[in-house]
Amino acid sequence: MSELIVRGARKAYGATVALSRGDLHLKPGEVHVLIGSNGSGKSTLCKIVAGSVKPDAGEVLLDGKPVTIDGPRAARALGIGIFYQELSLAARRTVAENILLPAMPVKGGIFVDRTELEERTARIIAEFQDVAGEGFAADVTVDRLRADQRQLVEIMKALATDAPILIFDEPTSALDRAQVDRFFEILRRLKQEGRAMVFISHRMDEIFSIGDRVTVIRDGATVASSAIAETNADEVIRQMVGEREALSAESKPPVPAAAGEPMLSVANLNGAGFRDVSFTVGKGEILGFGGLHGQGQSSVLRAIFGALAHNAGTIEVHGKACAARSPAEAIRNGIAYVSGDRGRDGTLTGRPILENVTPIHFLRNRSHLARPGALATLADGPLKALKTKFQDIGQPVNSLSGGNQQKVVIARWLIDRPAILLLDDPTKGIDLAAKSDLFQLIRSLAAEGMGIALYSSEDAELLANADRILVFNSGVVTRELQGEDRTRYNLYHAAYEAA
Amino acid sequence: MSTDALPSKSGGNAALAFAKKPLVVALILIVLLLAVGEWLSPGFASPGQVLRLLIVAALLGIVAAGQNLVILGGREGIDLSVGGIVSLAAILAGNVMNGADSGILPAILVCIVVGGLFGLINGVGVTLLRIPPLVMTLGMLGVLQGLLVVIRNGIPSGRAAPGLSDFVVKPFLLGLPGIIWLWLLIGLAMAFLLRRTVFGYRVYAIGSNEQAAFMAGVPVKTIRVALFMLSGVFAAIAGMCLLGYSGSSFANVGEQYMLPSIIAVVLGGTPLSGGKGGYTGTMAGAVLLVLLQSILTTVHIDEAGRQMVFGATLVALMLFYGRAKAMRG
Numbered sequence: 067m068s069e070l071i072v073r074g075a076r077k078a079y080g081a082t083v084a085l086s087r088g089d090l091h092l093k094p095g096e097v098h099v100l101i102g103s104n105g106s107g108k109s110t111l112c113k114i115v116a117g118s119v120k121p122d123a124g125e126v127l128l129d130g131k132p133v134t135i136d137g138p139r140a141a142r143a144l145g146i147g148i149f150y151q152e153l154s155l156a157a158r159r160t161v162a163e164n165i166l167l168p169a170m171p172v173k174g175g176i177f178v179d180r181t182e183l184e185e186r187t188a189r190i191i192a193e194f195q196d197v198a199g200e201g202f203a204a205d206v207t208v209d210r211l212r213a214d215q216r217q218l219v220e221i222m223k224a225l226a227t228d229a230p231i232l233i234f235d236e237p238t239s240a241l242d243r244a245q246v247d248r249f250f251e252i253l254r255r256l257k258q259e260g261r262a263m264v265f266i267s268h269r270m271d272e273i274f275s276i277g278d279r280v281t282v283i284r285d286g287a288t289v290a291s292s293a294i295a296e297t298n299a300d301e302v303i304r305q306m307v308g309e310r311e312a313l314s315a316e317s318k319p320p321v322p323a324a325a326g327e328p329m330l331s332v333a334n335l336n337g338a339g340f341r342d343v344s345f346t347v348g349k350g351e352i353l354g355f356g357g358l359h360g361q362g363q364s365s366v367l368r369a370i371f372g373a374l375a376h377n378a379g380t381i382e383v384h385g386k387a388c389a390a391r392s393p394a395e396a397i398r399n400g401i402a403y404v405s406g407d408r409g410r411d412g413t414l415t416g417r418p419i420l421e422n423v424t425p426i427h428f429l430r431n432r433s434h435l436a437r438p439g440a441l442a443t444l445a446d447g448p449l450k451a452l453k454t455k456f457q458d459i460g461q462p463v464n465s466l467s468g469g470n471q472q473k474v475v476i477a478r479w480l481i482d483r484p485a486i487l488l489l490d491d492p493t494k495g496i497d498l499a500a501k502s503d504l505f506q507l508i509r510s511l512a513a514e515g516m517g518i519a520l521y522s523s524e525d526a527e528l529l530a531n532a533d534r535i536l537v538f539n540s541g542v543v544t545r546e547l548q549g550e551d552r553t554r555y556n557l558y559h560a561a562y563e564a565a
Numbered sequence: 566m567s568t569d570a571l572p573s574k575s576g577g578n579a580a581l582a583f584a585k586k587p588l589v590v591a592l593i594l595i596v597l598l599l600a601v602g603e604w605l606s607p608g609f610a611s612p613g614q615v616l617r618l619l620i621v622a623a624l625l626g627i628v629a630a631g632q633n634l635v636i637l638g639g640r641e642g643i644d645l646s647v648g649g650i651v652s653l654a655a656i657l658a659g660n661v662m663n664g665a666d667s668g669i670l671p672a673i674l675v676c677i678v679v680g681g682l683f684g685l686i687n688g689v690g691v692t693l694l695r696i697p698p699l700v701m702t703l704g705m706l707g708v709l710q711g712l713l714v715v716i717r718n719g720i721p722s723g724r725a726a727p728g729l730s731d732f733v734v735k736p737f738l739l740g741l742p743g744i745i746w747l748w749l750l751i752g753l754a755m756a757f758l759l760r761r762t763v764f765g766y767r768v769y770a771i772g773s774n775e776q777a778a779f780m781a782g783v784p785v786k787t788i789r790v791a792l793f794m795l796s797g798v799f800a801a802i803a804g805m806c807l808l809g810y811s812g813s814s815f816a817n818v819g820e821q822y823m824l825p826s827i828i829a830v831v832l833g834g835t836p837l838s839g840g841k842g843g844y845t846g847t848m849a850g851a852v853l854l855v856l857l858q859s860i861l862t863t864v865h866i867d868e869a870g871r872q873m874v875f876g877a878t879l880v881a882l883m884l885f886y887g888r889a890k891a892m893r894g
Contacts, residue, residue: 425778434763
């Protein structure tokens with residue numbers, strides 16, 4: 067029997083406070099739901115309990131005794147097992163080996179006990195065998211499994227620890243209905259055995275079907291904890307949003323006079339991670355993509371940009387079909403794309419600022435010769451317009467701060483203006499001043515007649531800047547919010563309801 | 566902790582400043598090695614001797630131009646097949662011209678086409694088939710070596726045309742042979758290509774971050790294929806010049822260029838990870854390497870010993886630049 071209490075846990079990364087006051091009271095024989103929006107601190111709280119993050123302050127009590135959990139090993143010794151949201155499987159090893167990776171059965175001191183390995187894993191795998199689907203077996207390597215099957219392996223890995231306390235950080239995000247049902251059956255059995263479980267999920271129906279208690283975290287602090295039987299979905303969402311902000315529509319930015327003439331029309335677009343997506347972006351409009359992280363928003367933008375394949379549907383720019391098969395093709399058709407993952411998709415690391423600004427200009431002008439002097443003059447305008455801080459246009463781009471690097475990446479799109487600007491979480495990891503500069507620019511670009519699609523993982527940013535918001539849930543647009551409806555409450559409601 | 570860190574930090578900064586200008590380092594080392602050579606064996610640094618060294622350096626430098634381009638393009642870019650292409654070009658050129666000046670022009674054409682073709686295959690393998698450059702070009706080297714055996718059937722054949730030999734060894738303009746002028750011309754062309762053309766900007770772009778370059782509309786695959794083709798062409802030109810230098814070709818005459826062409830590039834300040842550096846440094850690197858080789862010969866270290874020294878030099882360079890990078894980060 068294990069009772070776990072976390073009081074006043076706090077964790078800051080530099081100036082960013084991930085968790086300011088995390089409280090959790092986990093009792094034996096219960097499934098305890100932890101809920102909160104993107105970046106509210108749920109995962110940080112779990113990681114503190116699992117020993118992979120060291121809290122700056124606060125205490126953890128196990129059966130009434132204060133404990134220090136200074137590593138995953140210590141957590142395991144204390145009887146705490148965890149399912150990680152970021153899958154942590156060894157791709158080239160078999161299902162069986164992965165399941166027992168934390169505690170390989172050993173014989174003779176150094177050799178893996180194959181018989182023991184097979185026997186123990188066979189029992190765990192048998193519980194899921196009929197819902198796991200084709201190609202799932204103990205001796206298959208993990209890299210040959212589908213996403214849902216990998217998630218099952220991760221669940222089995224957590225179950226195999228036999229720990230009295232189990233933490234599941236979004237264990238069901240890739241599972242289908244039958245797999246979730248089977249998982250819940252097992253959770254109910256474990257409950258009977260008196261084990262304590264923390265369960266994180268964004269699906270309201272799941273939360274109310276399996277949970278016994280729910281603890282709500284908002285902006286890094288625990289704000290409410292109640293028995294599932296005594297609350298309902300609306301109340302939980304209200305607690306996540308906060309009473310004050312729940313119902314007020316964000317002050318609407320100056321409405322563009324004519325959000326008419328469609329610049330970008332997408333109809334019934336299908337691809338990996340999204341389906342049946344249709345929308346239009348009007349001239350001068352900022353269309354927001356909202357919802358939980360990774361619900362297909364980014365994939366849709368990348369598909370339009372030609373960086374990701376789509377298998378059905380139409381994309382039209384200015385009424386002209388434009389199914390780009392590569393970014394180069396999309397760019398020639400007047401589409402621009404700014405990724406939030408600068409390091410991967412944006413900066414030419416180690417190269418001068420100038421070379422980071424010029425590639426789009428080269429492509430759109432079909433240039434062959436490069437005159438550094440003339441190019442520097444061209445690049446200077448957009449860099450200045452974005453208030454980019456740098457000493458010399460020849461200095462390496464990675465000598466700048468994150469915000470200024472992103473400004474350099476955006477500047478490359480402004481020498482030859484595109485018709486459509488796709489922003490894929492563009493403010494990730496940049497400072498507040500740079501964010502405000504960016505949104506000022508984006509609004510003025512819209513005013514000049516550009517059509518803009520903006521995905522942001524920060525709800526406040528989206529509500530403050532988008533004229534309309536499409537809410538994505540499991541790859542589908544489930545709701546469109548405009549005018550007075552653009553409230554945080556409505557956004558959460560659409561994002562968290564079962565798709 | 567701070568007292569310990571201080572001296573090592575200033576030492577690190579000095580080393581950093583040193584490492585930042587590989588060209589300067591290379592030039593200083595060149596002068597130093599010349600002095601050492603002259604001290605070991607008087608006459609080592611005489612004008613005639615230096616000119617001979619420069620001719621040998623030009624041969625290496627031309628191969629290294631292609632190697633340089635492939636390495637700049639990043640993604641573990643490397644061309645291990647250059648040696649095989651040098652050998653093949655030397656044999657083909659020798660057979661095409663067979664001692665007649667009238668055959669020089671056809672020989673040039675054949676060499677460029679064949680070099681470009683093998684480079685194209687390398688490029689396609691690396692881009693479309695996604696074979697790592699190390700594996701692809703090593704495999705190509707094996708194929709070329711086999712091909713050489715088949716073509717020659719073990720019997721030496723083909724001779725350089727007198728015009729070609731004169732071009733490589735006889736003074737042509739201002740007392741310098743044609744091959745030196747050709748090398749300088751290639752140096753200028755490389756500088757122009759890398760600094761003044763969109764192609765050059767794109768080479769650096771794919772070398773520094775291929776994914777970001779792709780997202781900015783850079784035709785990544787086309788550029789990479791072109792780099793491997795250029796490498797094949799440069800190696801073929803060098804092979805032809807090598808024929809002119811030695812008069813007739815012999816088996817695996819080009820093999821000696823594989824490792825040195827890579828070392829010359831790294832010595833010149835282009836890291837194996839690509840995305841930065843240039844050809845001026847590589848030229849200095851080639852001269853430096855030929856000097857080193859010559860000194861080793863002067864002190865009677867045989868081919869096996871020289872190879873060992875070259876291998877050790879490459880490892881030492883990697884350590885040095887690796888440390889400089891770590892200190893920067």
